[in-house]
Amino acid sequence: MALWxxxxxxxxxxxxxxxxxxxxxxxxxxxxxxxxxxxCLVVLSSVFAGKMLAFSGxxxxxxxxxxxxxxxxxxxxxxxxxxxxxxxxxxxLSLMGGMKKVEEHLLSDKQxxxxxxxxxxxxxxxxxxxxxxxFTAYVFLEIMTLSACSLIxxxxxxxxxxxxTRYMIMNLLGSGMFLLGITLLYDLSGHLLMxxxxxxxxxxxxxxxxxxxxxxxxxxxxxxxxxxxALFPFHTWVPDAYGYSTPTSAAVLSSLVSKGYIFMxxxxxxxxxxxDVIRSTGILDVLFVFAMVGMVMGSLSAIxxxxxxxxxxxxxxxxxxxxxxxxxxxxxxxxAAAMFHIFAHGVSKAMLFLSAGGLADASGNHKQFxxxxxxxxxxxxxxxxxxxxxxxMVGFPFLGGFTSKLNFAMAAMDQSDIRMLxxxxxxxxxxxxxxxxFLKTVITLYRKPLPGIEYPAEKGRRGFCFNASLxxxxxxxxxxxxxxxxxxxxxxxxxxxxx
Amino acid sequence: xxxxxxEEMAAMIxxxxxxxxxxxxxxxxxxIIGFSMMDAAIYLFLAAKGxxxxxxxxxxxxxxxxxxxxxNPIPAGLVLTGIVVSVSVTAxxxxxxxxxxxxxxxxxxDRICALVRKEEQ
Numbered sequence: 001m002a003l004w005x006x007x008x009x010x011x012x013x014x015x016x017x018x019x020x021x022x023x024x025x026x027x028x029x030x031x032x033x034x035x036x037x038x039x040c041l042v043v044l045s046s047v048f049a050g051k052m053l054a055f056s057g058x059x060x061x062x063x064x065x066x067x068x069x070x071x072x073x074x075x076x077x078x079x080x081x082x083x084x085x086x087x088x089x090x091x092x093l094s095l096m097g098g099m100k101k102v103e104e105h106l107l108s109d110k111q112x113x114x115x116x117x118x119x120x121x122x123x124x125x126x127x128x129x130x131x132x133x134x135f136t137a138y139v140f141l142e143i144m145t146l147s148a149c150s151l152i153x154x155x156x157x158x159x160x161x162x163x164x165t166r167y168m169i170m171n172l173l174g175s176g177m178f179l180l181g182i183t184l185l186y187d188l189s190g191h192l193l194m195x196x197x198x199x200x201x202x203x204x205x206x207x208x209x210x211x212x213x214x215x216x217x218x219x220x221x222x223x224x225x226x227x228x229x230a231l232f233p234f235h236t237w238v239p240d241a242y243g244y245s246t247p248t249s250a251a252v253l254s255s256l257v258s259k260g261y262i263f264m265x266x267x268x269x270x271x272x273x274x275x276d277v278i279r280s281t282g283i284l285d286v287l288f289v290f291a292m293v294g295m296v297m298g299s300l301s302a303i304x305x306x307x308x309x310x311x312x313x314x315x316x317x318x319x320x321x322x323x324x325x326x327x328x329x330x331x332x333x334x335x336a337a338a339m340f341h342i343f344a345h346g347v348s349k350a351m352l353f354l355s356a357g358g359l360a361d362a363s364g365n366h367k368q369f370x371x372x373x374x375x376x377x378x379x380x381x382x383x384x385x386x387x388x389x390x391x392x393m394v395g396f397p398f399l400g401g402f403t404s405k406l407n408f409a410m411a412a413m414d415q416s417d418i419r420m421l422x423x424x425x426x427x428x429x430x431x432x433x434x435x436x437x438f439l440k441t442v443i444t445l446y447r448k449p450l451p452g453i454e455y456p457a458e459k460g461r462r463g464f465c466f467n468a469s470l471x472x473x474x475x476x477x478x479x480x481x482x483x484x485x486x487x488x489x490x491x492x493x494x495x496x497x498x499x
Numbered sequence: 500x501x502x503x504x505x506e507e508m509a510a511m512i513x514x515x516x517x518x519x520x521x522x523x524x525x526x527x528x529x530x531i532i533g534f535s536m537m538d539a540a541i542y543l544f545l546a547a548k549g550x551x552x553x554x555x556x557x558x559x560x561x562x563x564x565x566x567x568x569x570x571n572p573i574p575a576g577l578v579l580t581g582i583v584v585s586v587s588v589t590a591x592x593x594x595x596x597x598x599x600x601x602x603x604x605x606x607x608x609d610r611i612c613a614l615v616r617k618e619e620q
Contacts (some may be wrong), residue, residue, distance in 0.1 A: 142584045146591055158602060158615040165595050169530060172588065175523060176537045180514060183541055187548050290555055
């Protein structure tokens, strides 16, 4: 086994160990140390992604050389490598962009704890991506939930506390169902490693044994994970949690935490249970319907908001709907389109939250649209970044969002007639609604300010880190649009080694 | 046919009670109690699944090394890990409740939501 094959293990252990160290550091050093660790994570992930491109295929890595059932496994392929790279880049850029705000919103003696939570979240995400063991996945899901909860409450306000409580209640219901699903699945199959479970489940399905329990397991785990990733009817905590927490938290929560759960769901469908068995249970139709409703309802709620952060939050609900629609199609093309949308949405949504924070700063800390008029001129980089993010979400060519909409439409071509029509119609309606609220905001940013509203003179300069992060985010967005074919090819190849 | 899945049945009933309590109760402390019940029910289920009639705990005491003499130790390990997870989740939930109570002087979650909305206006 070559040395580079240990990188996934290092990617999990490095942030996990650093979180412990960070908790005793002073806030300034905690900040530097966290930045350093996240940069290391990005470098490691990119080296690993490069190696995996040449390697093509996947391998398993036994932790401590103990075989199952006592040992624990990591499994890595191209899809995992690319996902980990994207997650770590978004994490680093989100922290960079919101660092000033973190210092502003948090008491100085609590700041190092915020960095501890960010590092724990990174470790949990990496573990989510790489683990091959179902129970380890559950434990890290809970770590992710807890650290996300403290990221929401980091800014001590009534709204964030209530949002965090709602978030915890929803997530605990979800993880309870997920844990019950794992327990039943362990009972049925006798394994905890994902690949072994898949063989056992394939046997059960071929013999026609335990049909009912298997369906219950799949339903419990799928619904548990959809609750956790804020699929449409379970999204009540989203607007407050994304709208009132500090910008880094909002960016990380919307682009990474919910995506981590969805990646787990992809793993569940492709690796743990196997797509054929999933298809025969009909759970995909349920996801498909909820996703469709979510795409439209999320956008309709977004149009009604007069607060830019809440508008972006509701748009996230709609975008999660897109991803679940791709998964609900139950084909490889659909899943690949969903994976691409995870990247496209993650990159642009984090940028939108950060730049909205910058624009609000340039408008005297107001997030309402009437105060935001003209803020594109007062804070030029944030204005341009917001415009790029908004265009990507709307589906403007040369940006990531365009390719993902195209992919969804193309994936729909393999579906049955009614489903194809539904997908295309809902895509069209949802794109129209997206355009309405995003372009309205962009136009507001570049309109003359209302008379009688004064703005602070220092023009909302946010320092080097903020600008650098937004520029880098914009570059990643454009690169994702320009090289979308390569990324799609990678995802498709990765998915074929995934099962 | 004799019916012998008593533990599993009890676990499922407890899970249902815990789940609905967590979802529907207004009182935050009762919600936390519901969560604890829900998790405990799953651990009961796991422990019941690991037990094999007539065998003992997997600790070699009197030199018996045959696998047939012992029960499956994996579920017990999972239960222990799960307990650690649910203890930390309960701690975080209680901490949140304390913070909400200090701010709004009530445990009724619906009232807290109403108060927050009023505060914002």
